[in-house]
Amino acid sequence: MNQRVHARYWIETAYPLADAAAMMAGEQSTGTFVRVPGETDQLRELYAARVEQIVETGAVEKPSLAGSGAPRAHSGPLTRRTAEVTLSWPLENMGPSLPNLLATVAGNLFELKPFSGLKLLDVTLPAAFLGSYQGPQFGVSGTRQLTGVYGRPIIGTILKPSVGMTPEQTASQVKMLAEAGVDFIKDDELQADGPHCPFEQRVPAVLSVLNEFAQKTGKRPMYAANITGEMDQMLRRHDLVLSRGGSCAMVSLNSIGLPALTALRRHAQLAIHGHRNGWGMFSRSHATGMSFIAYQKFWRLAGIDHVHVNGLRNKFCEEDASVIASARECLTPMFPSPHPGCQVMPVFSSGQSADQVPDTFRALSAVAPGCVDLIYACGGGILAHPQGPPAGVRSLRQAWEAAAAGVSLPEYALRHAELRAALETFAS
Amino acid sequence: MNQRVHARYWIETAYPLADAAAMMAGEQSTGTFVRVPGETDQLRELYAARVEQIVETGAVEKPSLAGSGAPRAHSGPLTRRTAEVTLSWPLENMGPSLPNLLATVAGNLFELKPFSGLKLLDVTLPAAFLGSYQGPQFGVSGTRQLTGVYGRPIIGTILKPSVGMTPEQTASQVKMLAEAGVDFIKDDELQADGPHCPFEQRVPAVLSVLNEFAQKTGKRPMYAANITGEMDQMLRRHDLVLSRGGSCAMVSLNSIGLPALTALRRHAQLAIHGHRNGWGMFSRSHATGMSFIAYQKFWRLAGIDHVHVNGLRNKFCEEDASVIASARECLTPMFPSPHPGCQVMPVFSSGQSADQVPDTFRALSAVAPGCVDLIYACGGGILAHPQGPPAGVRSLRQAWEAAAAGVSLPEYALRHAELRAALETFAS
Numbered sequence: 001m002n003q004r005v006h007a008r009y010w011i012e013t014a015y016p017l018a019d020a021a022a023m024m025a026g027e028q029s030t031g032t033f034v035r036v037p038g039e040t041d042q043l044r045e046l047y048a049a050r051v052e053q054i055v056e057t058g059a060v061e062k063p064s065l066a067g068s069g070a071p072r073a074h075s076g077p078l079t080r081r082t083a084e085v086t087l088s089w090p091l092e093n094m095g096p097s098l099p100n101l102l103a104t105v106a107g108n109l110f111e112l113k114p115f116s117g118l119k120l121l122d123v124t125l126p127a128a129f130l131g132s133y134q135g136p137q138f139g140v141s142g143t144r145q146l147t148g149v150y151g152r153p154i155i156g157t158i159l160k161p162s163v164g165m166t167p168e169q170t171a172s173q174v175k176m177l178a179e180a181g182v183d184f185i186k187d188d189e190l191q192a193d194g195p196h197c198p199f200e201q202r203v204p205a206v207l208s209v210l211n212e213f214a215q216k217t218g219k220r221p222m223y224a225a226n227i228t229g230e231m232d233q234m235l236r237r238h239d240l241v242l243s244r245g246g247s248c249a250m251v252s253l254n255s256i257g258l259p260a261l262t263a264l265r266r267h268a269q270l271a272i273h274g275h276r277n278g279w280g281m282f283s284r285s286h287a288t289g290m291s292f293i294a295y296q297k298f299w300r301l302a303g304i305d306h307v308h309v310n311g312l313r314n315k316f317c318e319e320d321a322s323v324i325a326s327a328r329e330c331l332t333p334m335f336p337s338p339h340p341g342c343q344v345m346p347v348f349s350s351g352q353s354a355d356q357v358p359d360t361f362r363a364l365s366a367v368a369p370g371c372v373d374l375i376y377a378c379g380g381g382i383l384a385h386p387q388g389p390p391a392g393v394r395s396l397r398q399a400w401e402a403a404a405a406g407v408s409l410p411e412y413a414l415r416h417a418e419l420r421a422a423l424e425t426f427a428s
Numbered sequence: 429m430n431q432r433v434h435a436r437y438w439i440e441t442a443y444p445l446a447d448a449a450a451m452m453a454g455e456q457s458t459g460t461f462v463r464v465p466g467e468t469d470q471l472r473e474l475y476a477a478r479v480e481q482i483v484e485t486g487a488v489e490k491p492s493l494a495g496s497g498a499p500r501a502h503s504g505p506l507t508r509r510t511a512e513v514t515l516s517w518p519l520e521n522m523g524p525s526l527p528n529l530l531a532t533v534a535g536n537l538f539e540l541k542p543f544s545g546l547k548l549l550d551v552t553l554p555a556a557f558l559g560s561y562q563g564p565q566f567g568v569s570g571t572r573q574l575t576g577v578y579g580r581p582i583i584g585t586i587l588k589p590s591v592g593m594t595p596e597q598t599a600s601q602v603k604m605l606a607e608a609g610v611d612f613i614k615d616d617e618l619q620a621d622g623p624h625c626p627f628e629q630r631v632p633a634v635l636s637v638l639n640e641f642a643q644k645t646g647k648r649p650m651y652a653a654n655i656t657g658e659m660d661q662m663l664r665r666h667d668l669v670l671s672r673g674g675s676c677a678m679v680s681l682n683s684i685g686l687p688a689l690t691a692l693r694r695h696a697q698l699a700i701h702g703h704r705n706g707w708g709m710f711s712r713s714h715a716t717g718m719s720f721i722a723y724q725k726f727w728r729l730a731g732i733d734h735v736h737v738n739g740l741r742n743k744f745c746e747e748d749a750s751v752i753a754s755a756r757e758c759l760t761p762m763f764p765s766p767h768p769g770c771q772v773m774p775v776f777s778s779g780q781s782a783d784q785v786p787d788t789f790r791a792l793s794a795v796a797p798g799c800v801d802l803i804y805a806c807g808g809g810i811l812a813h814p815q816g817p818p819a820g821v822r823s824l825r826q827a828w829e830a831a832a833a834g835v836s837l838p839e840y841a842l843r844h845a846e847l848r849a850a851l852e853t854f855a856s
Contacts, residue, residue, distance in 0.1 A: 028590075043593070047591050093622050094618070100620045100622075102682070103617050103683050108705050111712065163458060164458045164476075165471070189531050190457065190522070196521075255528065258684070277536050279539070280716060281538055281710055284539065285717075288712040318495065
């Protein structure tokens with residue numbers, strides 16, 4: 001098993017960079033605060049993490065985070081430098097196990113005293129992990145097969161209000177949305193099995209509506225039923241969705257954890273829709289946590305098929321550059337050919353409408369020219385369209401047609417009334 | 429189910445505080461960015477989160493986190509105020525489900541644009557959660573029974589080097605530590621099932637040493653075997669520990685997630701030792717994430733018996749006041765009598781020795797006079813004692829005797845050579 005795990009970090013420290021990086025490597029492999037007799041040279045040579053690279057990136061006047069320390073010998077004004085540090089570990093240390101990998105690359109490091117900032121930017125895993133994990137079952141092409149949508153984004157929407165609707169009200173909203181032409185409908189992450197809207201009533205009601213719609217029209221929108229719960233509940237709910245003709249199960253990733261997702265994936269015959277609610281805890285500070293680039297690799301390998309990436313000009317704090325980097329990464333292979341790349345569908349959402357389509361299209365063209373492999377989820381962009389939800393859906397399809405044809409939205413809107421109304425209503 | 433979940437947050441915002449709090453409540457219950465037809469007054473009345481309290485705490489000149497916004501109408505210099513906000517939700521919204529509770533109280537909130545800081549400080553749960561979750565099986569009194577240690581802290585230690593030892597080397601270190609007199613020995617969080625030290629070889633080797641030791645001496649130190657892994661692996665490893673006479677299984681909480689812990693707890697006949705590695709991602713920024721007070725409630729209810737709280741004058745960034753608050757909370761009931769309080773053993777570690785004992789004792793006396801319900805884990809404080817590990821353990825027992833007797837360490841050290849040597853070596 002002569003393979004290594006690599007992890008890249010952003011750090012901020014008052015220590016010499018080489019010392020700081022060595023402390024990171026020591027803490028997360030053979031080291032301890034006190035050198036113990038068992039830590040021989042041979043042991044270190046075999047199992048110690050290696051500092052692979054240190055790239056200094058700048059300096060800061062004030063520490064980003066409180067509580068860090070300075071070298072003892074230090075006197076005079078303190079310079080805190082920033083750098084990108086790459087460490088590597090032999091796979092021998094933790095084996096191809098995602099929970100134990102997480103303890104290694106994202107364990108005690110964040111709290112180490114020499115660091116006033118430390119963030120995990122990326123991980124690169126040996127293909128041996130593919131022996132333990134299945135990766136996405138459906139991914140991009142499977143999701144297209146399940147929805148029957150090709151050559152354009154999957155137009156999605158989220159059931160709102162987030163909570164409070166009965167199973168019957170939910171089903172009736174789903175009917176309206178299916179008739180409006182959406183390809184994909186998801187539960188809100190706040191609604192899984194609330195006592196006023198039990199999963200076992202809501203999901204059969206919703207799927208019955210969609211089955212009827214499919215019989216009439218030949219089109220079957222994908223419904224991501226929020227199965228988030230305990231392990232046994234999630235498997236049971238998966239089976240209920242499957243037995244009623246559904247094709248997708250949604251989970252709140254941070255609520256369930258990696259081993260639950262891995263177990264669900266082993267059992268799954270449905271596409272797994274990964275919601276990242278709570279992601280802000282990992283991302284909101286520039287100085288701690290982890291980047292989405294690193295985060296999504298764990299979940300892709302464990303088996304999600306879709307994952308949320310926010311959207312351009314979203315209503316949250318995330319910048320467009322970050323959204324784009326996240327979406328591109330979802331579509332970039334995790335392992336070199338001939339290994340599976342484990343690509344997943346990025347899900348755009350939050351304040352999305354026709355308005356952001358050309359920029360989103362351009363951003364994804366960097367993955368592959370004309371790439372439209374995404375779920376484009378709109379709430380208000382559909383429901384608040386002045387001509388009604390069907391026109392809202394049409395405005396989105398028109399916007400993507402325009403983008404693919406290289407025609408500007410205003411120009412395309414001259415001959416497409418729904419798009420024109422959308423631009424008048426939603427343009428930023 | 430006329431019960432409510434409460435959550436208290438620290439916020440920093442340029443918006444009027446009442447508006448900001450209302451946005452939090454809306455986002456995490458019935459609201460959406462665009463008011464939809466289904467969000468009726470009646471629905472809001474039944475299911476909307478309530479703003480229970482807003483306590484302004486100050487103002488900041490610069491935003492703690494980047495990316496936040498200001499009210500549109502705003503002009504002139506921006507004041508960002510800080511406050512503590514308490515929200516409440518009807519249990520009807522999510523039911524007594526920890527994963528779905530987490531999506532509600534710690535979901536999208538952190539990324540909301542009006543906030544340049546938002547941290548979850550505490551949650552208060554209705555006792556209905558005790559219908560779904562078992563809480564700690566052993567807790568404080570059960571851990572005392574399993575270890576046979578009464579009237580003083582459980583003196584523990586961590587196997588080091590963290591990784592690199594073979595199963596035989598590990599067992600031989602355990603033998604040395606048992607003979608030194610420790611009550612508790614844990615695997616490092618970096619060592620679960622590394623290919624060079626497989627769980628199925630290490631754990632039988634270690635427990636065989638401890639069984640032999642128990643036969644000879646009548647004393648059986650508790651060994652927290654790191655079972656962290658996939659769901660099926662964890663249950664299998666639990667059973668192996670049990671079948672070889674072990675009494676404790678350790679898991680990396682952030683690696684495994686709540687549903688895996690709940691499933692493990694349902695299966696468990698061993699005490700569950702909760703390691704919080706990765707905790708820095710939630711705690712290092714004052715402006716995002718969650719407090720340990722909130723965090724540990726989820727895990728206690730799901731079923732841990734012990735949880736790490738760092739230690740006084742530790743080698744990490746955490747301040748003493750935070751360590752103390754965490755430890756006290758572990759020993760404070762989560763639910764009022766006659767419900768179970770779900771108290772768990774706080775585990776002190778990181779640079780601990782005899783030196784911190786009096787302050788630790790004083791800090792825990794606030795829970796109950798003379799309270800010594802903790803695991804006091806020392807690495808160097810035992811192994812680096814100048815008279816050897818047995819003297820290291822004796823120095824710790826002496827320090828706790830002194831604290832309980834109200835005698836200062838220097839005074840007690842006059843007649844206790846091991847303590848004297850410890851103070852000379854480790855005093856801060």
